[in-house]
Amino acid sequence: MPYVERQVEKPSDPRSLEAYALAYKEHLKAKDYATQSVQYKYASLIWFIDWCHERGIECIEQITRPILQRYQRYLYYAISRSGKALSTASQRNRLTAVRTWFKFLMRENLILYNPASELELPKPEKRLPKHTLTPEEAELVLSQPDIETDAGLRDRAILEVLYSTGIRRQEVINLTKQDVNSGAGIIAVRQGKGKKDRFVPVGERALVWVEKYLDDVRPQHALPSSPDNVFLDETGKVLNLHKVSRAVKKYVKQANIDKMGSCHLFRHTMVTLMLENGADIRFIQQMLGHSQLSTTEIYTHVAIHKLKEIHTATHPAKLKEVTESHQSTQKMPATKDELLSALAAEAEEENETSA
Known part of the structure; x- marks a missing residue:
């Protein structure tokens, strides 16, 4: 199911997952994080908390490293609102939000150990922009x-x-x-x-x-x-x-x-x-x-x-030079196949000479 962000009221239980998420949100705001960054990190935590509730996980102590690894697998197969699988970048961002959340809880002595301390994130993609305009x-x-x-x-x-x-x-x-x-x-x-x-x-x-x-x-x-x-x-x-x-x-x-x-x-x-x-x-x-x-x-x-222009202008193996070497003895190759055949014959001749 695609995730639809929901509004979270101030929780009545100070030890609920929502209360811990709200405390982290207030911490980010106090540290002067950008508004969009705070909103995205908080939304990522609510996504994770909803996932926990669906599986009967109601308190922070129930979240263990295997649970987080299970959540990571879920993200790998999750479908976004556009109907496509989550990108690697989206998976990393959601997991990073969870990991930094637990780091905050540990630093504030709200949990006894950090189950996300050794959580390995997906390897980042190095993708080029799909399109540019001339x-x-x-x-x-x-x-x-x-x-x-x-x-x-x-x-x-x-x-x-x-x-x-x-x-x-x-x-x-x-x-x-x-x-x-x-x-x-x-x-x-x-x-x-x-x-x-x-x-x-x-x-x-x-x-x-x-x-x-x-x-x-x-x-x-x-x-x-x-x-x-x-x-x-x-x-x-x-x-x-x-x-x-x-x-x-x-x-x-x-x-x-x-x-x-x-x-x-x-x-x-x-x-x-x-x-x-x-x-x-x-x-x-x-x-x-x-x-x-x-x-x-x-x-x-x-x-x-x-x-490409620099390569064409400076690389020594130019088509012009190759074809010119054949013009004195034979007609210029008209097709790619003819050119390759000519080059192969030239290479064979050089091999025989060197032998």
Whole structure:
């Protein structure tokens, strides 16, 4: 059964699993963890607690290492709300939440031993982004919103910012008017992932669209009670995350480019194209807000076109050189099979000579 997050009332029993989970949530909030991180970790614990209740496990002392290993197997076979198996990353995240929960309980002397201390997590996957756009495909997607409508012009401005800066979906929604410095050509990303601030360059074209939206559209929807965010919905409220994702996904589909993706597609695309055009990876790291260079380096595997050009230009075993050596004695091989036959004959001749 797919997991549906439920609202948990404050438990009456201070030793219940829910009470321990709530104590951990309050601990994370006190340590100033990002709101989304706290919510996800807490939701992962509720998932685990529900699983325990379904199997008659009602108190913390009943949870042993074999129980946790059983839960790990359950996650391996679990089905998400989309009807697909949980990814390895999702399994790791849920297990990590449980493991850090028990570490907290042990540190607070709420349990006598930690059954999760030796819990082995699934090996992390090193997956490349499924799709990136070519410059032509990116322009095609950008042209999809109907800029004659208020929503379409706003969406065009959002797409331009995503493509120009590579910032995350939540970060573009959180942008305020004070964060946009048109004169300097930069935007300030406040409280990004990990609650970190950073400055990111933004292109002139993206700024033109943002300014057009701020001048022509936003005043028509902003209310005295509206927040200072750059982008607002039709009712003057902050944009909904999922609504933004659905809109971008729709524009990608409308472009009919045989690729799928949403907001993060433009993040992948920006990085890949900048790397292929010679940008230093450390500058890319700063733009993306990655604390570890290794996180950014995955994109060097995506920027394969530049590598292909370098390979073609510099590798000594070029097709041109091979074929030229045969032109003086025979016609140029017309097909791949003819070329391979010619190479095989050449190799055999060299072997006979060396013998």
